[in-house]
Amino acid sequence: MAVLKGTRGRKPRVHIITMGCAKNTVDSEKLMAQLRLNRIPLADDIADADIAVINTCGFIDAAKKESVDMIVAIARHKGRGRLRRVYAMGCLAERYRIDLEKGIPEVDRFFGTHQLADVLEELGGHLKKELLGERVLTTPGHSAYLKISEGCDHPCSFCAIPLMRGKHLSRPLHDILDEAKGLARGGVKELVVIAQDTTAYGVDIDGKRLLPELLGGLADIDGIEWVRLMYAYPAHFPLEVLDVMAGHPRICKYIDIPLQHVSEGVLKSMARGMSARVLRELIGRIRERVAGIAIRTTVIVGYPNEGDKEFEELRSFVEEQRFERLGVFTYSLEEGTTAFPLGDPIAPAEKERRRSVIMELQRDISEDRNAALVGTQQRVLIDREEEGQFFGRTEHDAPEIDNEVLIAGDSPLEIGTFYDVEIVASYEYDLLGRVLT
Secondary structure (H helix, E strand, C coil), X not given: CCCCCCCCCCCCCEEEEECCCHHHHHHHHHHHHHHHHCCCCECCCHHHCCEEEEEECCCCHHHHHHHHHHHHXXXXXXXXXXXXXXXXXXXXXXXXXXXXXXXXXXXXXXXXXXXHHHHHHHCCCCCCHHHCCCCCCCCCCCEEEEECEECCCCCCCCCCHHHHHCCCEECCHHHHHHXXXXXXXXXXXXXXXXXXXXXXXXXXXXXXXXXXXXXXXHHCCCCCCEEEECCCCCCCCCCHHHHHHHHCCCEEEEEECCCECCCHHHHHHHCCCCCHHHHHHHHHHHHHHCCCCEEEEEEEECCCCCCHHHHHHHHHHHHHHCCCEEEEEECCCCCCCCCHHHCCCCCHHHHHHHHXXXXXXXXXXXXXXXXXXXXXXXXXXXXXXXXXXXEEECCCCCCCCCCEEEEECCCCCCCCCEEEEEEEEECCCEEEEEECC
C-alpha cells in the first residue's frame, strides 16, 4: 500500500465495521488480530481512522440494503477529516463485486469472502498463517463466537450462502480446540459455536459428523462454563449430539435449529431434505432426550408456493410446538438461487401480514413461558450494566437475539460472572430477577 497523504509518515489507523451475522463478527475479529500482529493500529471510531474496512452481508434484501447504505455513508466521508481510503469485503462484495465497483466508485477496492491475505496486503501487512486463531474480541470479554467451519453444501432453493461462502469446509479439530483454549485463557466463559451448518462438521474430514466429539472437547476446557450450539441444520441431524448435550453440564440445554417451514409442498420446493413427519419426529427426539431444552428456530413466510393453506399449516405448527424462541423472515427473492425462476408472487404487504401473525402468536407463547418461570431460581450470566440495571442471560438465551434477565442495580454485580437469581416478574421477552445471597 502506498503511503497515504496526511499521515506524515505514521502508519494509517484502520477502523473495521461489521455488518450481518456472527460469522462476519468472527471474520472481522481475525482481521483485527492480524492487523495488530502486523503493528497496524486500529481505530475504535471512524473519526480517528485513515482507512475504513466494511465487512458486508449479502444474505437477504434487507441485509444487502443495510450494507450498501453503510458503504455509501462511509464513502461520503472519504477525503473529509482523516479518512482517506474505504474498502469493502465479505459476502456482498463477493457476490456483487462488479456492480458495486461500477455503482460506488468511491470505494478503493472490494474483496471477497476468501481474501483475508489480500486485504492485509492492501493495508500494508501480510497474513501470519501460524496465528490464524488469534482474535480481537468485539463481544463482551466473557462470551465469544467460535466458528468451526465455512461454507455450506445444502441445496436450499432460497439461500444464496453457497454462492458467497462456497462449499462446506471444516476446520481441523485441534485448531478449534486450541483457539477455544486461548479464548478461555483470556477470560471467555461462554463459547457460542457457529458455522453455516454446524451439524455437518467433520463430514469432509473423515466422512462422519464430528460435532459430538467437538462439543465434548470444548466443554472439557478449563474456564469454559457454557458451550452453546447455533445453526444446526435439521436434515441428517446427528442424534449423538443430544446425548452429549444431555450428559455434560457445561453444554447449554439450548439449540438453534432453523426449520423454515412445515408444509410438505413448501419443504419440497425449498429442497430442505426432510419431510414434515421427519421434522416433527426430530423435534420430539430433541425434547425427549434433552430434558428442559430450549429450542430456537426460524421460519420463512411468503415463499412463492406458500398459499393460504400452507401458511395456516405453518401457523398451526408454531402454535402446536410452542418453541421457546422463534424468529420470522419474509421471503427474499435471490438471483442465482434455484427458487429464483419461481418469481416473487406474494405481495410485500401480505408477507408482512403473515410475519406479524406468526410473531404475535410467538409473543403470546413467550409471555406464557416466561410467566411460568416466576418464582424459579435461574443461573444467570451478567453481560452488561445500563442506567443502573444489570442485564444477563440464562443458559436458554443466546447473546444479542434472545431474552434477557433484568436485575436492579441495588448492589454492584460483576460483568461476566454467574449469579443465582430468583425470577420475580416476567414480560413478553424478558424476565425480572433479584440476586440470591
